[in-house]
Amino acid sequence: MSGLFHMLSEEERLFCDMLERIVAERIAPKAAETDETGAFVHDQIGVLAEAGMLGANLPEDFGGSGVSAQALLRAVEIVAAGCGSTVSALTAHYLATDSILIGGTEAQKLAVLPKAATGEMLGAFALTEPTAGSDPAEMKARAVREGDGWRLKGTKCFISNGGVADFVVVYAVTDPEARHRGISAFLLPKGTPGFEPGPPEKTMGLKGGHVFTLNIDCHLPKNALLGAEGQGFRTAMNVLDNGRVEVAAQCIGMAQAALDAAKFYAQERVIGGEALSAKQGIRWMLADMGVELQAARLMALEAARRRELGERFTDAAAMAKLKASEAAGMVADTALQIHGGYGYTRDFPIERITRDLRIMRIYEGSSEIQRNIVAGHLLAQ
Ligand SMILES: Cc1cc2nc3c(=O)[nH]c(=O)nc-3n(C[C@H](O)[C@H](O)[C@H](O)COP(=O)(O)OP(=O)(O)OC[C@H]3O[C@@H](n4cnc5c(N)ncnc54)[C@H](O)[C@@H]3O)c2cc1C
Incomplete structure (x- = not known):
């Protein structure tokens, strides 16, 4: 796990390790087939429900796992690195349950959230x-x-x-x-x-x-x-503050998968008697990808930290979403470039990751809307 997540408790680390194994064994292997068939990710959501992920955004009082915002960020990244379709269905579920958690009455929370946390209700x-x-x-x-x-x-x-x-x-x-x-x-x-x-x-x-x-x-x-x-409206805006940190997590997870794919390809592909990874031009591309990804992760962690403290974090969430979605676009595009013509085929995951990522700059408020939010906060200071 990235050293940036040192604030996670021992229990949260074990949860993330377990999730990483489950995603690697039961979700990531289905990502290409899901992309081809277009079948809804019912089975993958079932797997995540078993792992406790459907209630990872909810407190234990309502059947959730009660993990910290930073652990939630890491968990969403893990799912995103395995399958974009699955993480998008998962986080849409979080938007619904966060709406009830933030805006609902106690009776509504008790009626729906425990069932939503186990996956009995999507x-x-x-x-x-x-x-x-x-x-x-x-x-x-x-x-x-x-x-x-x-x-x-x-x-x-x-x-x-x-x-x-x-x-x-x-x-x-x-x-x-x-x-x-x-x-x-x-x-x-x-x-x-x-x-x-x-x-x-x-x-x-x-x-x-x-x-x-x-x-x-x-x-x-x-x-x-x-x-x-x-x-x-107030509920929806508060839900979207949470949601934008989760979009940042989706971007970071998918961009990490793109960077890993590019690293692997660059080390395997030999051109002119040397691996691509030995060529300075390619090494600089990899370095820039790593820097962008790290910057995005730090900004998302800052938004998650402020969420955890119970502070208003609208500006931090908007900055994190903007940075992570734009960084992920750059990382995926560069990773595809490193793959050359093969990156443009469906034989390599980077083609799918690039398509899956494109919506991140649009949904839950486009990059232009995030800039409007950030500018509004800067000008009000
Ligand atoms: C795959 C997918 C999943 C989605 N899931 C959900 C969901 O679960 N629930 C839900 O409610 N919605 C969902 N959406 C909708 C999504 O949030 C909207 O598409 C998004 O907010 C943009 O709205 P729009 O498409 O109407 O674009 P428009 O609002 O028409 O914007 C068009 C363009 O104009 C720009 N623009 C608009 N206003 C300004 C401005 N003031 N200044 C500068 N530029 C501006 C935008 O950035 C954009 O580039 C989803 C969309 C997709 C494609």
Whole structure:
């Protein structure tokens, strides 16, 4: 394990070692096949559930493993290094359960989180709409009181796990006059009449981590409202602070896999009587990749440390996500370059890793949105 993770407890180290073995034996070997077939990563999620990873973001009171934010960062990296599709489905589940943990009532937490932690229930987080991605306050989905409950109506798009999840946390407008203060969150169980997920989108990468358009026109009971009315936007933003550190972890894990692949290839490939790794140009490429990866990891650790301390860490999470996603793009592209023409074929994992990584600069707030957040914080100081 990287020496940077010296703050982990003995128990957390053992957890990460166990996870590394499980991912190497039961998840990574399926990554190429999953990419080819595009089958949803059900089995891999089952393996992670057995390992306790589905509740790694939750406290023990709600059935989670209660690990520190730094251990969670390391654990997500480990899964990401093995399979991008699996880690994207896993972290989408975290966005859903974090929504309940942060915004739900005690009864809602007790009803859902223990089952979500064991994998008995898989979650999805539905914020984005066709005309509201970077600015979710523009959302059109509406929830109005109907009888003793709510009528929830709208369309959500690009929702990871949306069509396979047992429950979806849906964000909708309850008071249009109040802009972002008029947004609330709702728990929408699978199979609710009027809840119709479309087929999975045909994406460039993460082919086993499906994203769906969700058409919703449902009656929901009163207690489907997550926590208090009007708190949804705040909940979503707090969830995304956590989520952005987890995206950074996804990037770091996948970039580590790209660097490892490039190192291996450079040592094996002989050109002009010497290994590629002996050529200064290639060594400098490897060095730059290592530096970028280290910088990304340090920034993600800083965000995780601040999360652990209970401080506001919106700026640190945005910086970590921005740095890690851009660094991972550079690392994967350079790793592919080192592979030459072979890197452009499906015979080597770098082709898949490069495609899987591309979305990291877009989802959970694009690089431009992260820059807006960072600039906002800098200018407010
Ligand atoms: C594989 C995948 C999985 C996803 N999973 C989920 C999920 O589980 N739940 C969920 O709710 N959403 C999910 N999303 C949606 C994702 O978060 C959005 O696609 C993302 O936030 C960008 O929104 P958009 O696509 O509408 O782009 P737009 O908002 O239309 O942006 C288009 C471009 O304009 C730029 N831009 C926008 N505003 C500004 C600005 N103010 N300044 C400068 N540039 C700007 C953007 O950076 C981008 O480059 C997923 C998307 C994908 C593709």
